[in-house]
Amino acid sequence: MTTVLVCDDSPLVRETLRRAVATVPGVERVTTATSGEEVLRRWGAERSDLVLMDVRMPGLGGVEAVRRLLAGDPGARVIMLTMAEDLDGVALAVAAGARGYLHKDASRAELRATVSQALADPTWRLAPRRLRSPDMGVAPTLTAREIQVLEGMSHGRSNAEIGRELFLSEDTVKTHARRLFKKLGASDRAHAVALGFRWGLVR
Amino acid sequence: MTTVLVCDDSPLVRETLRRAVATVPGVERVTTATSGEEVLRRWGAERSDLVLMDVRMPGLGGVEAVRRLLAGDPGARVIMLTMAEDLDGVALAVAAGARGYLHKDASRAELRATVSQALADPTWRLAPRRLRSPDMGVAPTLTAREIQVLEGMSHGRSNAEIGRELFLSEDTVKTHARRLFKKLGASDRAHAVALGFRWGLVR
DNA sequence: ACGAGCATCACTCGAAAGGGTTACGGGGGG
DNA sequence: CCCCCCGTAACCCTTTCGAGTGATGCTCGT
Numbered sequence: 032m033t034t035v036l037v038c039d040d041s042p043l044v045r046e047t048l049r050r051a052v053a054t055v056p057g058v059e060r061v062t063t064a065t066s067g068e069e070v071l072r073r074w075g076a077e078r079s080d081l082v083l084m085d086v087r088m089p090g091l092g093g094v095e096a097v098r099r100l101l102a103g104d105p106g107a108r109v110i111m112l113t114m115a116e117d118l119d120g121v122a123l124a125v126a127a128g129a130r131g132y133l134h135k136d137a138s139r140a141e142l143r144a145t146v147s148q149a150l151a152d153p154t155w156r157l158a159p160r161r162l163r164s165p166d167m168g169v170a171p172t173l174t175a176r177e178i179q180v181l182e183g184m185s186h187g188r189s190n191a192e193i194g195r196e197l198f199l200s201e202d203t204v205k206t207h208a209r210r211l212f213k214k215l216g217a218s219d220r221a222h223a224v225a226l227g228f229r230w231g232l233v234r
Numbered sequence: 235m236t237t238v239l240v241c242d243d244s245p246l247v248r249e250t251l252r253r254a255v256a257t258v259p260g261v262e263r264v265t266t267a268t269s270g271e272e273v274l275r276r277w278g279a280e281r282s283d284l285v286l287m288d289v290r291m292p293g294l295g296g297v298e299a300v301r302r303l304l305a306g307d308p309g310a311r312v313i314m315l316t317m318a319e320d321l322d323g324v325a326l327a328v329a330a331g332a333r334g335y336l337h338k339d340a341s342r343a344e345l346r347a348t349v350s351q352a353l354a355d356p357t358w359r360l361a362p363r364r365l366r367s368p369d370m371g372v373a374p375t376l377t378a379r380e381i382q383v384l385e386g387m388s389h390g391r392s393n394a395e396i397g398r399e400l401f402l403s404e405d406t407v408k409t410h411a412r413r414l415f416k417k418l419g420a421s422d423r424a425h426a427v428a429l430g431f432r433w434g435l436v437r
Numbered sequence: 438a439c440g441a442g443c444a445t446c447a448c449t450c451g452a453a454a455g456g457g458t459t460a461c462g463g464g465g466g467g
Numbered sequence: 468c469c470c471c472c473c474g475t476a477a478c479c480c481t482t483t484c485g486a487g488t489g490a491t492g493c494t495c496g497t
Binding site for chain 2: 044046047184185186187188189217218219220221222223224225228233
């Protein structure tokens with residue numbers, strides 16, 4: 032039973048993809064999920080032969096979802112979907128183990144061809160593109176506090192202001208900041224905010 | 235001839251929307267565009283009664299597109315489309331003159347109802363939500379240089395590094411930075427990068 | 438021809454940020 | 468039980484930012 036799982040937070044997009052994938056020869060079942068969390072939750076019970084997942088999703092981003100999925104099941108095949116030229120996100124997802132990516136921009140035919148090929152060849156894999164950092168399998172798993180600090184930064188608040196807001200000392204905020212910089216590989220707060228957006232950690 | 239213009243950079247989404255809108259009673263023609271630039275370019279030749287436009291588009295963001303469209307034709311009716319909870323973007327778009335917004339998240343029925351209502355009542359307008367800044371009609375029209383500087387920031391580069399990259403003195407970069415901060419209403423580079431992402435100015 | 442806006446650069450100054458390091462209590466996993 | 472990670476906090480020290488101000492040249496539109 033060849034099953035493909037489509038994961039996208041928008042019902043409109045999800046439905047379109049579901050219908051398109053259903054027409055691929057050999058595909059017998061197309062299931063859908065609305066979030067990375069849902070995919071992970073259901074993976075134990077029902078695995079799929081191929082997962083199409085949006086890079087950009089609220090909550091757990093697509094990149095992080097792939098990472099966790101592959102951590103639990105290294106054999107899972109995932110193709111990332113991307114709206115625009117979200118090269119960073121895609122590169123990171125591929126580095127995290129996604130087999131390839133598709134512009135939603137792709138024509139229906141292109142989409143079907145890619146799905147078809149990925150299903151036919153279990154080892155199929157897009158030639159890795161410019162992956163900025165070779166050891167980029169590491170997860171930017173930020174803690175709750177770190178995300179709060181990152182959000183504060185994305186709203187233009189200084190460390191002192193973030194501290195007041197979260198009832199922390201400025202020094203503590205700086206510690207969280209330093210740690211999240213290291214996790215994200217950011218050189219400063221502006222970079223961290225940018226990476227936060229690209230990873231889907233903040234909006 | 236009641237015409238609705240659908241603008242989204244993704245063909246898949248665009249087609250889905252086009253088909254959905256076409257089923258709304260009273261709609262006689264649905265045209266599509268793939269970018270804000272295209273909408274503006276074609277507006278002089280062929281106006282539409284209603285525009286559905288994605289907030290998040292490469293190039294000219296949806297927000298800026300609305301602003302420019304309304305600057306040229308204050309009577310234009312625009313409904314913004316948003317993927318996720320891009321509240322900032324939506325708020326800014328509404329402040330810029332969009333009549334309302336739709337989660338792509340919305341059901342087909344909801345979409346049709348909204349389009350129908352907007353067409354029926356030319357004065358229809360969503361109750362303005364939390365618009366963070368009341369005087370937010372101002373455009374974040376960044377110059378090419380300013381965007382280059384903003385992009386540099388989003389890649390974690392210091393002013394000096396951006397200067398070297400663009401063959402400018404650090405002081406010049408700082409001038410561009412200060413100006414773009416003012417335009418965006420940003421308090422620092424991290425905030426500017428965040429706003430850049432929300433406005434769709436950088437990726 | 439004039440002003441507006443853009444791009445360029447310089448100088449000062451105070452306020453942040455960021456790196457390094459240390460520390461302590463708590464929770465969870467091996 | 469011990470170690471690692473998280474959250475909290477502090478200290479030092481250097482670098483960078485960001486605001487303010489002023490100045491010149493260019494181009495475009497009126």
